[in-house]
Amino acid sequence: MNRSAYLTTGLAIRALSWLTKADVCLHGQENIPKTPTIFVVNHFTRLETLLLPYYIYTLTDLPVWSLAASDLFKGGLVKIFDLIGVVSTKDPQRDELIVKTLLTGEANWIIFPEGSMVKTKKIMHRGRYMITDPRGMRQPHTGAAALALRAEISRRYLLSKAGKSERDCRPMLDFLGIKSLAAIRKEGTAIVPVNLTYYPIRARENIVSTLASRLVDDLPERMLEEIMTEGTMLLSGVDLDIRFGKPINMQSYLREPALAVELQKQDGAHSFASVSLQAVTRKAAGDIMQKYMHDIYSMTTINHEHLFVSLLRLYPFSRIREADLRRRALYAASLLEDGAGGNCHLHKSLGSDQIHLVTDDRYRKVENFLQCALETGILRREGGVLVQDRSKLSAPLSLHRGRIENPLEIIANEAEPLGDLRRLLLSLAWQPDFLIRINLARYLLKKHKETYSADCRIHAKERDGNGSGRPFILPSWPGRPGVVLVHSYLAEPEEVRKLGRYLNRRGFWVYAPRLPGHATSPEDLAGRTSLEWLETVERAYALLDCLCPRVALGGVSVGAALALDLAARIKNVAAVFAICPPLRLQDFSARFMPAEDVWERLLRRVKGNSRVGQFLEFASDNPHINYSRNPVLGIRQVGRLLAGLEEKAPEISQPVLIVQAENNPVVNPRSARRLHAIIGSSKKELNILPSGRHILVNGEGSERVHHLVWDHLRKNL
Numbered sequence: 001m002n003r004s005a006y007l008t009t010g011l012a013i014r015a016l017s018w019l020t021k022a023d024v025c026l027h028g029q030e031n032i033p034k035t036p037t038i039f040v041v042n043h044f045t046r047l048e049t050l051l052l053p054y055y056i057y058t059l060t061d062l063p064v065w066s067l068a069a070s071d072l073f074k075g076g077l078v079k080i081f082d083l084i085g086v087v088s089t090k091d092p093q094r095d096e097l098i099v100k101t102l103l104t105g106e107a108n109w110i111i112f113p114e115g116s117m118v119k120t121k122k123i124m125h126r127g128r129y130m131i132t133d134p135r136g137m138r139q140p141h142t143g144a145a146a147l148a149l150r151a152e153i154s155r156r157y158l159l160s161k162a163g164k165s166e167r168d169c170r171p172m173l174d175f176l177g178i179k180s181l182a183a184i185r186k187e188g189t190a191i192v193p194v195n196l197t198y199y200p201i202r203a204r205e206n207i208v209s210t211l212a213s214r215l216v217d218d219l220p221e222r223m224l225e226e227i228m229t230e231g232t233m234l235l236s237g238v239d240l241d242i243r244f245g246k247p248i249n250m251q252s253y254l255r256e257p258a259l260a261v262e263l264q265k266q267d268g269a270h271s272f273a274s275v276s277l278q279a280v281t282r283k284a285a286g287d288i289m290q291k292y293m294h295d296i297y298s299m300t301t302i303n304h305e306h307l308f309v310s311l312l313r314l315y316p317f318s319r320i321r322e323a324d325l326r327r328r329a330l331y332a333a334s335l336l337e338d339g340a341g342g343n344c345h346l347h348k349s350l351g352s353d354q355i356h357l358v359t360d361d362r363y364r365k366v367e368n369f370l371q372c373a374l375e376t377g378i379l380r381r382e383g384g385v386l387v388q389d390r391s392k393l394s395a396p397l398s399l400h401r402g403r404i405e406n407p408l409e410i411i412a413n414e415a416e417p418l419g420d421l422r423r424l425l426l427s428l429a430w431q432p433d434f435l436i437r438i439n440l441a442r443y444l445l446k447k448h449k450e451t452y453s454a455d456c457r458i459h460a461k462e463r464d465g466n467g468s469g470r471p472f473i474l475p476s477w478p479g480r481p482g483v484v485l486v487h488s489y490l491a492e493p494e495e496v497r498k499l500g501r502y503l504n505r506r507g508f509w510v511y512a513p514r515l516p517g518h519a520t521s522p523e524d525l526a527g528r529t530s531l532e533w534l535e536t537v538e539r540a541y542a543l544l545d546c547l548c549p550r551v552a553l554g555g556v557s558v559g560a561a562l563a564l565d566l567a568a569r570i571k572n573v574a575a576v577f578a579i580c581p582p583l584r585l586q587d588f589s590a591r592f593m594p595a596e597d598v599w600e601r602l603l604r605r606v607k608g609n610s611r612v613g614q615f616l617e618f619a620s621d622n623p624h625i626n627y628s629r630n631p632v633l634g635i636r637q638v639g640r641l642l643a644g645l646e647e648k649a650p651e652i653s654q655p656v657l658i659v660q661a662e663n664n665p666v667v668n669p670r671s672a673r674r675l676h677a678i679i680g681s682s683k684k685e686l687n688i689l690p691s692g693r694h695i696l697v698n699g700e701g702s703e704r705v706h707h708l709v710w711d712h713l714r715k716n717l
Contacts, residue, residue, distance in 0.1 A: 022051075022237065022238050022239075022240050023237070023238070023239045023240065024051075024055065024240045024242060025239070025240070025241050025242070025348065026055065026059075026242050026244075027241060027242065027243040027244065027345070028243050028244035028245060028299075029059055029244060031192060031244045031245060031246050031247060032056075032059055032060060032192060032244055032247075033187075033190045033192070033247045034187070035105075035185075035187035035188055035189065035190050035247075036101070036102040036103070036105045036108065036151070036185060036187065036188075036189050036190070037060075037108045037109070037189070037190050037191070037192050037247070038098075038102070038108070038109045038110075038111055038144050038147065038148050038189070038190075038191050038192070039052075039056060039064075039108065039109065039110045039111070039191075039192050039194050039244075040111055040112075040113050040144045040191055040192070040193055040194065040292045040296065041110055041111070041112055041194040041195075041196060041296070042112070042114065042118070042194075042195055042196055042296050042297065043112035043114050043116065043117050043118060044117060044118060044119065044121070044196065044198065045117065045198070046117075048110075048112075048196060049066060049068055049086060051240075052064075052066075052110060052194075052196070052242070053065075053066055053085065053110060055242060056108065056110070060108060062105075062106075062107060062108055063085055063106070063107045063108070064085065064107065064108050064109070064110060065085035065086070065087060065097075065098075065101065065107050065108070065109050065110070066085065066086050066087070066109065066110035066111070067086070067087055067088075067089050067094070067109075067110070067111050067112070068081065068086045068087070068088065068089065069088075069089055069116060070088045070089050070090040073088050085107065089115075095147060095150075096175065096176055096177070098147050098151070099147060099150055099151045099154060099176060100176040100177055100178060102147075102148070102151040102189050103151055103154060103155055103158070103176065103178065103183075103184050103185065104178060104183045104184065104185060105185035105187070111143065111144040111147075113140040113141050113142075113143070113144055113289065113292065113293060113296075114131050114140055114141070115131065115133075115140070115141045116131075116133060118131060119403055119410075120132065120409075120410055120413060121410045121411070121413035121414040122413045122416075123293075123297060123413070123416070123417060124413075124416045124417050125137060129290070129293045129294075129297075129417075139289075140289060140293050141289070142282070142285040142286055142288070142289040144191060144289075144292070145191065145284070145285035145286075145288035145289050145292070146281065146282070146285040148189045148190075148191050148250050148288070149250055149253065149254075149281050149284060149285060149288070150281070151189045151250070152188055152189045152250035152251060152253075152254060153254065153263065153281075154172065154176075155184060155185075155188070155189070156254065156263075157169070157172075158172065158173070158181055158184050159181075159184060159186065161181060162181050162184075166180065166181055169181070188249060188250055188251040189250045189251075190247040190248060190249050190250065191247065191248040191250070191288065191292055192244055192245060192246075192247050192248070193244075193245035193246075193248070193292045193295035193296045193299065194242065194243065194244055194245065194296065195241075195242075195243045195245070195296050195297065195299035195300055195301070196240060196241070196242055196243075197240070197241045197243075197300050197301035197303075197347075197414070198238050198239070198240055199238065199239045199241075199301070199303040199305065199347060200238065200239075200303075200305060200368065200372075200407075201238075201305075201403065201407045201410060201411060202236070202372070202407060239303075239347065239348075241301035241345075241347065243299045243301065243345060245292075245295045245296070245299055246295070248288060248291060248292060248295075253284050253287075253288065256284065258280050258283070258284075259280050259281065259284055262276060262277050262280045263277070265277075294417075297417040297418075298343070298417065298418065299345055300345070300414055300415065300417070300418060301345050301346070301347050302336065302341075302344055302345065302346050302347060302350065302415070302418070302421060303347035303349065303350065304329070304333075304347070304349065304350065304357075304365040304369065305369055305408065305411045306411060306412075306414065306415040306421075307329045307332050307333060307425070308325065308329055308366075308369045308373075309369075309373075309393070309408045309409075309411050309412045309415075310412055310415050310421070310422070310425045311325065311328050311329060311332065311425055311428065311429050312325070312373075312378070312379075312388055312393060313393045313394070313412050314422075314425055314426050314429035314430070315388075315429045315430075316429070316430060318387060318388050318389075318390055319382075319385055319386070319387050319388075320385070320386050320388075321384055321385055321386070321433070322370075322384055322385070322386055323358070323384065324433050324436065325386065326357050326358045326366060327358055327436055327437065327440055327546070328428050328429065328436055329354075329357050329366075330354055330355065330357045330358050330440065330542070331428060331436065331439070331440045331443065332424065332425055332428055333350055333354040333357070334354060334443065334447075335424060335443075336350065336421075336424070337350065337351070337354075340424055341418075341420045341421045341424050342419075342420030342421075343420070344418065344420060344421055349363070349365070353535045353539075355535055355538045355539050355542055356538070358542050358545070359538045359541065359542065359566070359569065359570050360569040360570055362569070369408075370386075372407065372408055373386075373388075373408055376392065376405065376406050376407070376408065377389055377392055378392040378393060378406070378408055378409075392406060392409065393408070393409050393412055394409075395409075436546075437546040437547065438546070438547075440542075440543075440546050441543050441544075441546040441547050444539050444540075444542060444543040444546075445471075445473060445511075445543060447539075448471045448513060448514065448536075448539065448540075449470060449471065451516075452469060452470050452471065452514055452519070455516070455520045455524060456469075456519075456520055458520075458524075459520040459521040459523060459524040468492055468493070468494035468519070468625060469492040469493065469494070469514055469518065469519020469520070470493070470514065470519075471493050471511070471512060471513045471514045471540075472493055472497065472500070472511075472512050473509075473510070473511045473512075473543075474500055474501065474504035474509065474510040474511075475509060476504060476507055476508055476509045476510075477507065479548075479549060480507050480508060480509060480548065481508055481509070481548050481549065481550040481551065481552065481574065481713070481717040482508060482509035482510070482511065482544035482545075482547060482548035482550070482551045482552070483500075483503055483508050483509070483510050483511075483544075483551070483552045483553075483554060483713065484511055484512075484513070484537065484540045484541055484544060484551065484552070484553045484554070484563070485499060485500050485510060485511070485512045485554055485555065485559075486512070486513065486515070486537055486540075486553070486554070486555030486556070486559030486560070486562050486563055487512065487514075487515065487518070487555070487556060487559050488555070488556040488557035488558055488559050488695065489515075489518075489557060489558035489559070489634070489638060490518070490525075490618060490620065490626045490627045490630060490634075491518065491556075491620075491622070491625050491626050491695075492514060492518050492519035492625050493512040493513065493514050493519075494625045495556065495622065495625050495695065495697065495698065496512050496555075496556065496559075496697055497512065498697060498698055498702065498706075499697045499702075499705075499706055499709065500512055502706040502710065503706075503709070503710060503713070506710055506714075508713065508717075509544055509547060509548050511540050511543055511544050512540075513536050513537060513539070513540040514536070515528075515532075515533045515536055515537075515559070515562075516528045516532040516533060516536060517532075517634070518627075522615055522627050522629040522630070522631050522634075523631075525627070525631050525634045526615075526631035526632075526633045526634055527633070528634070528637065529637055530637040530638070530640050530641040530644075533562055533637075533641070534562060534565060534566070534641075537553070537562045537563065537566055538566060538570075541553065541566060541570065541573070545572070550574040550717050551572075551573060551574060552573065552574050552575040552576060552577070552713055552716070552717055553566055553567055553573055553575075553576045553577075554576060554577035554578065554579070554709065555578065555579070555581075556579045556580060556695060556696075556697055557579070557580050557581065557582065557666070557667065557694065557695075558582065558638055558641070560577075560578030560579055560580065560581035561578070561581050561582060561641055561642060561645050562641070563576050563577075563578060564576060564578055564581065564645055564648075564649065564652060564656075564675075564679075565641065565644060565645050565648060567652050567654050567656075568645075568648035568649065568651040568652045569648065569651075571653065571654075573654055574654065574655075574716060574717050575654050575655045575656075575657075575712065575713060575716040575717060576652070576654050576655070576656050576657075577656070577657040577658075577659070577709050577712055577713075578656070578657070578658050578659070578675070579659045579660075579696055579697060579705065579709075580659065580660055580661060580664055580666075580667050580672075580694055580695075580696060581658065581660075581667070581671070581672065581675060582638075582642060582667045582668075582671050583642060583645070583646060583649075583671040583674050583675045584642055584643075584646065584671065585635070585638060585639040585642055585643075587667050587668045587670075587671040588666060588667060588668075589665060589666055589667070589668070614631065614632035614633070615629040615630060615631050615632065616629070616630045616631075616632065616635075617629060617630070618630040621693060621694060621695050621699070622695060622698065646678070649675065649678045649679050649680070650678055650679070650680040651680055652679045652680050652681050653680055653681050653682075654681060654683075654716075655681060655683040655684070655712070655715075655716040656676075656679055656681050656683070656684040656685070657684075657685050657687070657708065657709065657712040658672050658675060658676050658684070658685070658686045658687070659687045659689065659696060659705055659708055659709075660672035660686070660687070660688050660689070661688075661689055661691040661692065661693055661694065661696060662688050662689060662690050662691060662692075663690075663691065663692040664691075664692075664693070664694050665692060665693070665694055666694040667694065669688065672686060672688065673686065683716075685712065687708055689701065689704065689705070
């Protein structure tokens with residue numbers, strides 16, 4: 001291989017990686033040793049042969065050669081493969097070349113232990129790693145392990161001759177094409193398991209497949225399938241997680257008793273071909289193969305589709321409500337994030353709050369999965385029920401059509417070797433719906449309380465702690481409706497407790513969450529975002545949705561804006577009420593924020609520096625439950641929330657009650673009229689009360705507000 005040509009071709013591959021829409025994430029780079037290494041990699045696409053050597057080269061600054069199936073060495077590919085260091089599996093000097101480069105350290109290697117692309121991802125059979133190919137079932141190849149052991153045994157022998165005459169080892173050096181013992185690296189050989197996980201896996205016609213069909217008559221089915229699958233990945237976008245596992249050191253295997261004893265018997269290079277040594281080496285290679293196969297597939301990066309399709313495959317019935325599937329997926333994702341699945345590796349999209357799975361699906365994780373499942377016939381819809389064709393998740397897949405016809409079964413196969421994940425999902429799949437609801441509700445409540453306790457430990461409270469910042473739930477009878485009550489900005493759940501008790505006495509379940517940054521310290525609030533507040537209210541809704549047949553949302557001031565935002569996005573919300581809601585940041589008085597010119601100057605000071613601690617004094621009606629300092633960054637987040645609400649308000653279709661104080665000292669009462677006008681619901685009510693207070697749920701006149709809210713809920717729940 002010409003090194004200059006290799007580097008030039010590497011630049012071309014780098015340009016290709018830039019042009020594609022593949023988002024490549026590297027993990028575990030610290031596991032790559034500075035020793036001669038064979039990278040053993042799971043094989044799913046042709047892309048690995050081109051892209052993976054480039055990424056490993058950028059990490060090691062050492063050329064990376066790889067093996068590829070001999071049937072690929074045709075036409076122009078032969079020259080390209082020669083440039084980038086791809087060697088045919090049927091090259092007569094293959095083994096000697098690998099051993100030589102491992103001894104001299106001039107190149108690392110990539111070997112695919114499956115021996116061919118495993119397009120179906122079916123790698124397990126009765127608990128063992130087995131490969132299915134047109135000739136039947138077989139074990140993965142032990143070649144990578146055997147070559148690594150051979151290189152290490154040869155290194156040990158050759159280094160033992162260092163400083164002595166090279167006459168005894170000259171035949172071996174000549175056979176391998178090594179000039180002298182000085183070229184032998186002292187560092188031992190290692191095998192590094194590597195897992196590649198693609199997400200999503202889709203195959204559809206694209207510009208590349210269209211051109212190929214027009215240019216080539218009778219395009220083979222295998223080639224068309226590969227162009228459709230891999231072309232879609234390159235052109236439409238795919239997340240590729242490349243994960244490097246812990247290195248397997250060959251020197252440690254040479255110290256194993258059976259192999260160590262056999263090596264002591266050898267007295268020359270000719271003895272390496274002895275039958276007894278080969279038998280022991282073959283046994284050791286088999287053990288190493290089992291280890292790296294386990295390591296490779298245990299590093300699969302779990303994504304949403306693994307959860308959805310595995311839950312369906314493990315679910316004991318063919319019919320499941322869509323809402324039930326969503327809850328199980330949310331519960332599974334949450335438990336995995338907590339570490340319940342053992343040493344599982346999660347896709348980056350599973351690293352954040354997953355409450356969207358049961359609310360508005362704003363990242364389209366559920367929609368994309370269901371679209372694929374419906375198109376491929378795995379599922380069909382009957383109202384809110386999903387009916388699955390169970391044969392589609394268990395039937396043998398066509399080798400060259402599976403990625404087109406049934407990508408979700410391939411994804412299910414990919415998750416099969418993950419024993420801890422499978423046990424977790426099996427336990428969730430077999431729980432009845434009512435138990436999932438109860439357990440998920442308990443889990444969400446527990447997480448809310450744990451989050452508050454953790455925040456209190458980190459942030460010193462501005463006042464003496466009395467526990468009033470903890471979220472609270474007021475239970476009612478089974479089958480009764482529920483209400484989520486959201487406190488105002490700068491306050492805490494205690495603010496809405498009186499209203500909550502009033503509603504609870506009338507038969508409603510009530511849950512009041514704590515918005516992040518509240519009931520801890522103003523400094524904590526300064527670092528929070530409106531998205532965190534929205535997700536907290538979503539979790540509160542999901543909690544009551546597990547326990548109640550119908551759920552309403554309501555809140556005070558900014559809490560009311562949060563409730564309205566959710567109602568616009570979650571159509572299953574039964575009703576919503578808003579007490580003294582702002583519509584725009586400009587609706588707040590100087591008591592809440594300064595004049596516009598002062599506000600602009602403050603924003604310029606904090607722009608680009610979220611650590612700047614700017615606070616404004618705030619005089620509250622309820623100083624025992626409100627901060628006295630208002631962070632400028634917090635006000636900016638309120639502004640972002642309200643900007644989104646103004647756009648979404650026309651989407652609100654549920655019954656709406658708006659209550660405002662005629663002489664509100666904090667929010668301009670006209671905002672209530674503007675909000676009432678733009679809300680899309682045909683059933684909306686506006687009440688302007690003769691009051692000069694901002695927080696109407698407590699203190700003088702609060703009984704009337706409580707009655708208005710109860711009457712609204714009574715009529716619409």
